[in-house]
Amino acid sequence: MTYDLIIVGGGLAGSSLAKSMAEVGARVLVLERAQRFQDRVRGEGMHPWGVAEARTLGLYATLKASCAKETRWWATYNDSELSRRRDLVETTAHRAGALGFYHPEMQEVLIDLAVTAGADVRRGVTVTKVFPGERPMVFAERNGTSDAFEARLVVGADGRQSKVRQGGKFEISRDPKRLLIAGVLFTGIPAAEDTVHVFRPATFGQGVLLFPLGNERFRAYFATGRRSEHPRLDGRSGVAGFIQCCVETGVPSEWFTNVEVGGPLATFEGAAFWSDHPYQNGIVLVGDAASASDPCWGCGLSLTLRDVRVLRDQLLDTEDWDAAAHQYAAEHDRYFGALHTIESWLTEILYGLGPEADRLRAHALPRFVDGSAPDLVGAGPDSPYDEAARIRLLGA
Numbered sequence: 436m437t438y439d440l441i442i443v444g445g446g447l448a449g450s451s452l453a454k455s456m457a458e459v460g461a462r463v464l465v466l467e468r469a470q471r472f473q474d475r476v477r478g479e480g481m482h483p484w485g486v487a488e489a490r491t492l493g494l495y496a497t498l499k500a501s502c503a504k505e506t507r508w509w510a511t512y513n514d515s516e517l518s519r520r521r522d523l524v525e526t527t528a529h530r531a532g533a534l535g536f537y538h539p540e541m542q543e544v545l546i547d548l549a550v551t552a553g554a555d556v557r558r559g560v561t562v563t564k565v566f567p568g569e570r571p572m573v574f575a576e577r578n579g580t581s582d583a584f585e586a587r588l589v590v591g592a593d594g595r596q597s598k599v600r601q602g603g604k605f606e607i608s609r610d611p612k613r614l615l616i617a618g619v620l621f622t623g624i625p626a627a628e629d630t631v632h633v634f635r636p637a638t639f640g641q642g643v644l645l646f647p648l649g650n651e652r653f654r655a656y657f658a659t660g661r662r663s664e665h666p667r668l669d670g671r672s673g674v675a676g677f678i679q680c681c682v683e684t685g686v687p688s689e690w691f692t693n694v695e696v697g698g699p700l701a702t703f704e705g706a707a708f709w710s711d712h713p714y715q716n717g718i719v720l721v722g723d724a725a726s727a728s729d730p731c732w733g734c735g736l737s738l739t740l741r742d743v744r745v746l747r748d749q750l751l752d753t754e755d756w757d758a759a760a761h762q763y764a765a766e767h768d769r770y771f772g773a774l775h776t777i778e779s780w781l782t783e784i785l786y787g788l789g790p791e792a793d794r795l796r797a798h799a800l801p802r803f804v805d806g807s808a809p810d811l812v813g814a815g816p817d818s819p820y821d822e823a824a825r826i827r828l829l830g831a
């Protein structure tokens with residue numbers, strides 16, 4: 436059973452890459468553990484720079500026609516006061532809004548797209564071992580039966596706990612634990628559904644993001660740097676505490692009067708982890724398997740599609756896939772490094788506590804108003820991130 440590409444994981448990363456390579460004639464096998472995708476509290480709001488990647492990959496129209504809703508406005512509130520309402524279409528280089536979808540629906544749509552493009556997609560299959568090499572191999576189990584597969588290239592698109600990353604012996608770097616982020620799905624919030632709503636209290640250190648998914652659903656995220664004051668919120672019993680955190684952060688309490696909870700509540704570390712140069716010896720990593728950016732900044736979906744687009748372009752450019760994958764990995768290091776730098780600055784500004792953080796904010800916040808700060812939402816890693824940009828934002 437030999438293929439050009441074996442892709443482990445059929446989420447956003449795996450299915451998008453499978454579709455992109457199968458439609459140009461590559462023999463692609465996707466091995467996906469889940470028989471049916473479920474709500475695992477993942478990203479559901481894609482920034483405009485990711486929407487541009489979705490367009491380039493030919494995913495945008497299908498997503499819009501099936502499960503996704505494009506949101507034009509981005510509203511920021513200080514306490515409960517609206518401080519800015521940004522028109523994303525008018526103010527981003529790609530003239531795009533933000534794309535919201537229920538994550539499991541998006542996964543089903545994209546894995547179907549991979550099948551339609553000609554990929555061999557197998558579900559309910561768990562990859563247990565991966566062996567790097569000139570002809571890398573994958574061992575997978577289904578219903579107690581084990582199979583072996585061989586390919587020119589194995590792709591780890593298997594998320595944060597990647598088995599492929601482990602099998603390929605990639606090292607991981609991690610940011611220190613600093614923020615926590617909890618998320619849950621609500622219906623019944625009486626807020627404008629054409630707007631992403633972001634709340635910060637006057638004291639900073641925490642934030643709430645409400646992302647509209649269509650059909651009166653909002654994915655709500657609460658992020659905090661006050662780890663000792665806000666214990667982890669998980670399960671149904673944590674929902675009342677979650678709502679209280681949102682209200683403390685400035686969300687009007689009446690927005691929760693008639694809410695219904697549409698899925699699990701779960702808390703994650705707000706910290707990035709990544710592999711430098713995510714290619715070696717026949718194994719390449721994409722999406723969260725390569726680098727999970729801090730979920731508090733909502734860039735993971737966009738970063739995942741950037742990975743897919745860059746890897747696809749490199750593989751289509753040459754028959755030498757070893758060289759192509761090295762090129763991808765070098766480019767990945769550059770844009771992930773840029774994003775990580777910008778997110779670290781924003782973490783200092785918006786989640787830092789104490790007099791030094793207040794000093795930083797006094798310098799930095801006007802830069803967001805005059806447009807000289809990095810634009811994480813509109814441009815992501817394509818924003819300036821050099822020393823001059825740092826001094827402009829944070830001061831000398």
Ligand SMILES: Cc1cc2nc3c(=O)[nH]c(=O)nc-3n(C[C@H](O)[C@H](O)[C@H](O)COP(=O)(O)OP(=O)(O)OC[C@H]3O[C@@H](n4cnc5c(N)ncnc54)[C@H](O)[C@@H]3O)c2cc1C
Pocket residue numbers: 443444445446447448449466467468469476477478479480481482560561562563592593594595597598616617618703721722723724730732733734735736737739
């Ligand atoms: C709390 C939280 C909030 C977030 N919010 C945002 C946001 O607002 N905006 C944003 O852009 N990003 C956000 N993200 C990040 C975003 O969800 C991820 O970057 C994105 O889902 C990564 O997609 P992926 O395909 O790489 O991984 P995944 O979505 O994890 O997909 C991996 C797939 O691999 C399969 N798999 C795993 N192991 C195996 C195996 N051994 N064998 C076979 N299959 C396997 C899994 O079943 C899964 O389908 C958030 C993340 C978290 C944790």
